[in-house]
Amino acid sequence: MYSKVVKMKILNAIQLKEVDQLTIAAQHISSLELMERASFALTQAIERDLKDVSGYSFAVLCGSGNNGGDGLAVARMLQDKGAAVQVYLLKASRYSDDNLQNQKKVHPDFIKSFEAGQPPEISKDAIILDCLFGAGLSRPLDESYRALIESINNHPNYILSADLPSGLQADVINAADAIVVKATKIYTFHSPKLAMLLPQHQEWVDKYEVIDIGLDPQAIRQQHVDHYYVTEQWASAKLKARNRFAHKGSFGHALLIGGSYGKIGAVRLSATAAARSGCGLVTVYIPGCGYTPFQASVPEIMVLTDSNNNHIANYPAIKPYTAIGVGIGMGQEGPTGTAFVKLMRSLTSDTRLVLDADALNLLATRQDLMANLPPNTILTPHPKELKRLIGEWTDDMEKIEKVQNFTSLHQVIIIVKGANTMTVLPNGGLYFNSTGNAGMATGGSGDVLTGIITSLLAQGYAAEDAAILAVFLHGAAGDAARKEWGEESLIASDLITSLGKAFQHLRSSRIF
Numbered sequence: 422m423y424s425k426v427v428k429m430k431i432l433n434a435i436q437l438k439e440v441d442q443l444t445i446a447a448q449h450i451s452s453l454e455l456m457e458r459a460s461f462a463l464t465q466a467i468e469r470d471l472k473d474v475s476g477y478s479f480a481v482l483c484g485s486g487n488n489g490g491d492g493l494a495v496a497r498m499l500q501d502k503g504a505a506v507q508v509y510l511l512k513a514s515r516y517s518d519d520n521l522q523n524q525k526k527v528h529p530d531f532i533k534s535f536e537a538g539q540p541p542e543i544s545k546d547a548i549i550l551d552c553l554f555g556a557g558l559s560r561p562l563d564e565s566y567r568a569l570i571e572s573i574n575n576h577p578n579y580i581l582s583a584d585l586p587s588g589l590q591a592d593v594i595n596a597a598d599a600i601v602v603k604a605t606k607i608y609t610f611h612s613p614k615l616a617m618l619l620p621q622h623q624e625w626v627d628k629y630e631v632i633d634i635g636l637d638p639q640a641i642r643q644q645h646v647d648h649y650y651v652t653e654q655w656a657s658a659k660l661k662a663r664n665r666f667a668h669k670g671s672f673g674h675a676l677l678i679g680g681s682y683g684k685i686g687a688v689r690l691s692a693t694a695a696a697r698s699g700c701g702l703v704t705v706y707i708p709g710c711g712y713t714p715f716q717a718s719v720p721e722i723m724v725l726t727d728s729n730n731n732h733i734a735n736y737p738a739i740k741p742y743t744a745i746g747v748g749i750g751m752g753q754e755g756p757t758g759t760a761f762v763k764l765m766r767s768l769t770s771d772t773r774l775v776l777d778a779d780a781l782n783l784l785a786t787r788q789d790l791m792a793n794l795p796p797n798t799i800l801t802p803h804p805k806e807l808k809r810l811i812g813e814w815t816d817d818m819e820k821i822e823k824v825q826n827f828t829s830l831h832q833v834i835i836i837v838k839g840a841n842t843m844t845v846l847p848n849g850g851l852y853f854n855s856t857g858n859a860g861m862a863t864g865g866s867g868d869v870l871t872g873i874i875t876s877l878l879a880q881g882y883a884a885e886d887a888a889i890l891a892v893f894l895h896g897a898a899g900d901a902a903r904k905e906w907g908e909e910s911l912i913a914s915d916l917i918t919s920l921g922k923a924f925q926h927l928r929s930s931r932i933f
């Protein structure tokens with residue numbers, strides 16, 4: 422049970438091999454038995470996705486290492502379940518021991534050998550199971566594999582990859598012209614590999630599922646990593662219980678500062694999301710023009726207005742509030758910038774703060790203000806805002822490194838928004854989110870996130886938990902909203918409407 426609640430570490434290929442060996446020793450099993458376990462779990466996942474495998478035919482493409490060994494074992498298991506299976510085994514001068522063992526367990530009539538340069542003819546009706554290369558791929562595939570991988574990618578039926586899409590190296594940036602399988606779905610063992618989570622590799626990674634293969638928790642605990650994957654189990658364990666005797670004062674008071682003429686809606690989205698995320702009270706500070714629409718449409722939220730009608734030119738007293746979110750729809754008018762500088766100077770080290778949108782743009786032009794940020798301030802830039810803060814990057818690894826340098830230098834938390842949103846902590850720890858979908862790439866989605874984070878901060882969540890959990894809930898709300906409206910029709914307000922489902926689901930997966 423322990424392994425369900427701890428953070429999921431993203432292990433690299435070397436660590437996976439080590440944990441593999443330690444698991445074998447700790448559990449008194451052979452490596453062949455571990456392979457059998459992994460293959461059984463993979464077969465079950467495929468069976469669950471396809472409902473019943475007996476009506477399907479599979480072409481299982483196997484390499485010479487343990488990824489190929491998995492393929493051979495899964496082929497046998499699928500056959501036992503009544504599927505029509507043909508194995509295509511890559512010719513090699515040497516096969517791994519467990520691969521050879523599994524070759525012996527499949528009847529030779531069902532194994533055809535082939536050379537990389539001469540891709541096999543595969544029936545269009547078959548589902549391809551890609552077990553050519555996994556985490557052991559030591560360098561990019563060379564040209565001799567191009568025809569093979571292209572023939573797989575042109576296959577009209579489903580393409581399922583075991584552990585990694587063959588050709589993708591697990592822990593490095595893969596060149597844009599790398600030869601990589603484009604799988605319909607990847608079933609990856611233990612944890613997603615770093616390469617699967619980087620935006621640069623999106624062309625090769627669509628759907629994926631993590632398959633638990635029962636690796637030894639103690640062995641995993643020994644591995645030093647700074648990359649984690651946020652699972653539902655972990656997020657649910659972080660969700661605080663709500664005291665039955667609570668009153669509205671128990672859950673904090675969030676203040677959201679932002680809005681400008683034509684962008685009052687952004688603050689409304691943030692504030693409503695904050696109210697829907699559990700905090701007791703929400704107040705907004707907006708320019709005068711927002712007063713009437715705000716009061717008329719969201720009765721739950723208290724409104725303070727600036728003396729200026731169209732944009733913020735002053736800032737409110739921040740003392741009464743347990744957390745503050747600044748920047749949503751705020752604009753960068755001269756007086757707004759001046760007020761922002763004054764606000765930054767009024768902060769104390771215990772102010773719980775989120776900076777978004779124009780607050781980040783203003784901050785980027787005044788990096789001297791970084792020194793005024795309370796420790797663990799949360800910054801939520803989109804890619805352009807991030808560039809203004811940390812400068813350009815050449816690839817995703819450099820981006821990660823620059824963000825880590827920035828967060829540790831300034832002791833802040835940065836949320837890098839996108840698919841698999843990354844939350845980077847002051848100690849360099851990086852958390853990849855596991856929820857969300859492309860429907861959320863819509864105006865106002867970020868404003869909703871800022872509202873959720875500010876709300877969790879206001880309730881007393883530790884800043885790192887507020888950031889990671891808010892990103893998870895935001896994505897989970899997006900997934901719930903997609904079920905109802907689909908990706909195309911999804912708008913930011915739907916995320917707010919769906920937040921209840923996200924919270925309920927997460928709470929229901931808690932043990933207590």
Ligand SMILES: NC(=O)C1=CN([C@@H]2O[C@H](COP(=O)(O)OP(=O)(O)OC[C@H]3O[C@@H](n4cnc5c(N)ncnc54)[C@H](O)[C@@H]3O)[C@@H](O)[C@H]2O)[C@@H](O)CC1
Pocket residue numbers: 437438440441455456459484485486487488489490491515517553554555556557558559560561562563583584585610634
């Ligand atoms: N915990 C684990 O690590 C487990 C791993 N298992 C499987 O084992 C896989 C790793 O197995 P291996 O380490 O044997 O590695 P792979 O099977 O991923 O690939 C290694 C084979 O590919 C060849 N190769 C490597 N790079 C190449 C290149 N650029 N061009 C051509 N050939 C190349 C090697 O010579 C070797 O024969 C995992 O991906 C997973 O599928 C599972 O069996 C069970 C548990």
Ligand SMILES: [K+]
Pocket residue numbers: 488551552553554555582583584585586587
């Ligand atoms: K593979």
